Amino acid sequence: MELIKNLQWRYxxxxxxxxxxSENKIDQIIEAINLSASSCGIQxxxxxxxxxxxxxxxxxxxxxxxxxxxxxxxxxFAAFNTITSGxxxxxxxxxxxxxxxxxxxxxxxxxxxxxxxxxxxxxxTAIWSSKQAYIGLGTALIAAAELxxxxxxxEGFNPELFDEVLGLSEKNLHASVILxxxxxxxxxxxxxxxxxxxxxxxxxSKKID
Amino acid sequence: MELIKNLQWRYxxxxxxxxxxSENKIDQIIEAINLSASSCGIQxxxxxxxxxxxxxxxxxxxxxxxxxxxxxxxxxFAAFNTITSGxxxxxxxxxxxxxxxxxxxxxxxxxxxxxxxxxxxxxxTAIWSSKQAYIGLGTALIAAAELxxxxxxxEGFNPELFDEVLGLSEKNLHASVILxxxxxxxxxxxxxxxxxxxxxxxxxSKKID
Numbered sequence: 001m002e003l004i005k006n007l008q009w010r011y012x013x014x015x016x017x018x019x020x021x022s023e024n025k026i027d028q029i030i031e032a033i034n035l036s037a038s039s040c041g042i043q044x045x046x047x048x049x050x051x052x053x054x055x056x057x058x059x060x061x062x063x064x065x066x067x068x069x070x071x072x073x074x075x076x077f078a079a080f081n082t083i084t085s086g087x088x089x090x091x092x093x094x095x096x097x098x099x100x101x102x103x104x105x106x107x108x109x110x111x112x113x114x115x116x117x118x119x120x121x122x123x124x125t126a127i128w129s130s131k132q133a134y135i136g137l138g139t140a141l142i143a144a145a146e147l148x149x150x151x152x153x154x155e156g157f158n159p160e161l162f163d164e165v166l167g168l169s170e171k172n173l174h175a176s177v178i179l180x181x182x183x184x185x186x187x188x189x190x191x192x193x194x195x196x197x198x199x200x201x202x203x204x205s206k207k208i209d
Numbered sequence: 210m211e212l213i214k215n216l217q218w219r220y221x222x223x224x225x226x227x228x229x230x231s232e233n234k235i236d237q238i239i240e241a242i243n244l245s246a247s248s249c250g251i252q253x254x255x256x257x258x259x260x261x262x263x264x265x266x267x268x269x270x271x272x273x274x275x276x277x278x279x280x281x282x283x284x285x286f287a288a289f290n291t292i293t294s295g296x297x298x299x300x301x302x303x304x305x306x307x308x309x310x311x312x313x314x315x316x317x318x319x320x321x322x323x324x325x326x327x328x329x330x331x332x333x334t335a336i337w338s339s340k341q342a343y344i345g346l347g348t349a350l351i352a353a354a355e356l357x358x359x360x361x362x363x364e365g366f367n368p369e370l371f372d373e374v375l376g377l378s379e380k381n382l383h384a385s386v387i388l389x390x391x392x393x394x395x396x397x398x399x400x401x402x403x404x405x406x407x408x409x410x411x412x413x414s415k416k417i418d
Contacts, residue, residue: 001237002211003355007244007348027410028210034413035216037350039364041406047414055417095406127336131343131386135362138347139216141246146212153344155248166417177340197250197304201236204243205256208264208375 006145011196013067013150015189016182021072025147029075029181032143036136040113042091044083044129045136046173048076048166058165059157067152071180076162077137078173079129083117130176137177150184153177215354220405222276222359224398225391230281234356238284238390241352245345249322251300253292253338254345255382257285257375267374268366276361280389285371286346287382288338292326339385346386359393362386 026049033047050056051073060068068074080087092110096103117125137153144151155177162168162175186192198204235258242256259265260282269277277283289296301319305312326334346362353360364386371377371384395401407413 001241001352001355003241003348003352004237004244007241010246012246012250028213030410030414032210032212032216034407034410035213035405036347037219037221037362039362041221043408043413048417049414050417052417094408098406099403131340134340134343135347135350138245138344139212139351141344142348142351143210143212146210153246153248194308196244197307198243199252199303201239201243204252205239205258208257208259208261 002146003142006142008196009148010141010145010151011191011194012152013071013180013182013184013189014152014191015185016067016071016150016180017185019072019183021149021181021183025149026073026181028147029140029143029149033136033140036139038132038135039128041095042083042088042113043132045077045079045133045176046171047136048078050074050076055165059162061158061161063157065152065154065156067154067180067182068157068178071152072182073180075140075179075181076166077133077176077178078166078168078171079126079133079176081129081169081172081174082122082125083113083120083129084172085114085118088113088117126174130174133176137179140179144181149181152180154180211355212351215351217405218357219350219354219360220400220403221361222280222389222391222393222398223361223400224394225276225280225359225389226394228281228392230358230390230392234358235282235390237356238349238352238358242345242349245348247341247344248337250304251292251297251322252341254286254288254342254385255380256345257287259283259285264374268371270367270370272366274361274363274365276363276389276391277366277387280361281391282389284349284388284390285375286342286385286387287375287377287380288335288342288385290338290378290381290383291331291334292322292329292338293381294323294327297322297326335383339383342385346388349388353390358390361389363389
């Protein structure tokens with residue numbers, strides 16, 4: 001399977017070359033992430049795609065992950081803090097439009113989702129939306145690998161700093177997880193030549209027949 | 210890109226046909242999930258692959274998702290509740306072995322990870338490990354789509370019931386998210402013919418150059 005080959009090819013790059021990823025490839029990666037599944041189908045996260053060097057330098061402050069600035073692109077998966085009734089109304093209206101339904105045809109869905117999310121604490125919603133972003137991260141890693149673009153998923157960053165520098169809080173978002181993109185510097189990345197480590201299948205999974 | 214075509218093909222199936230997915234395809238999907246990235250690379254979740262009808266009937270009790278029992282296979286992503294020093298020691302020993310390193314060569318990694326995880330609350334670790342499982346879920350959806358196997362990711366299940374029926378708690382695991390696999394019943398699934406709904410790229414993502 002193509003996917004297995006691509007997953008075997010990828011690794012979490014520690015050192016990137018200076019080569020940039022083309023905008024065409026970046027756009028394909030973004031499109032793939034946007035096509036990812038999410039719970040209730042309401043895509044409760046947004047994606048910042050950052051090349052600006054000054055902003056990336058600021059974001060990297062205090063992190064051990066140099067890839068935040070030393071790579072071609074940085075993707076920030078920013079998850080919603082709350083799911084407001086307004087967001088649900090807008091999303092459901094978009095569903096109706098994209099499915100050529102009459103306005104109001106999906107009122108029942110709206111009336112289910114609205115109290116469900118308003119009954120959650122902010123912490124519950126933030127965790128939930130962040131998990132959906134991780135599905136998108138899974139897609140992004142595979143999209144990059146198919147295009148032979150290297151990537152490094154990272155949790156080691158300062159989320160408060162990201163929220164501040166990128167103005168996420170005022171958009172009801174928070175930085176959930178980040179991904180650098182670029183091309184591996186094979187000669188200078190100690191990890192480039194090391195075998196991938198994974199559990200034996202028999203330990204990772206169990207069939208219950 | 211193959212991936213984008215596969216993502217456009219898939220949807221969250223509501224009604225499955227009676228056709229079973231071959232074990233060969235299931236094994237490829239499991240292998241792909243096992244190859245997914247995880248934070249610190251330590252794969253803090255396990256996968257249960259369930260076909261047993263009596264167990265699936267029990268798991269479906271009280272859920273609005275009939276796909277829990279009415280599909281070919283059910284995958285349960287079970288995330289660790291805590292990351293013990295023993296788990297880290299075993300995993301690091303496996304890393305050394307798979308990378309042909311001397312025993313003890315990765316002691317520094319072990320000595321970084323152990324206090325990091327012992328300093329987390331059980332809730333923090335459970336959320337963290339669950340997020341890693343969602344990366345695996347993203348992979349699973351793509352693996353299934355490449356094999357033209359249909360799938361339904363689900364959060365609408367009773368996690369306590371799953372933990373009890375599958376004996377997860379005693380393995381230090383909890384049910385994080387589940388995925389049914391099978392083949393769409395095109396004639397009887399209202400969703401099969403509806404267009405996929407997604408945000409415009411300009412609303413989903415923002416480039417900061």
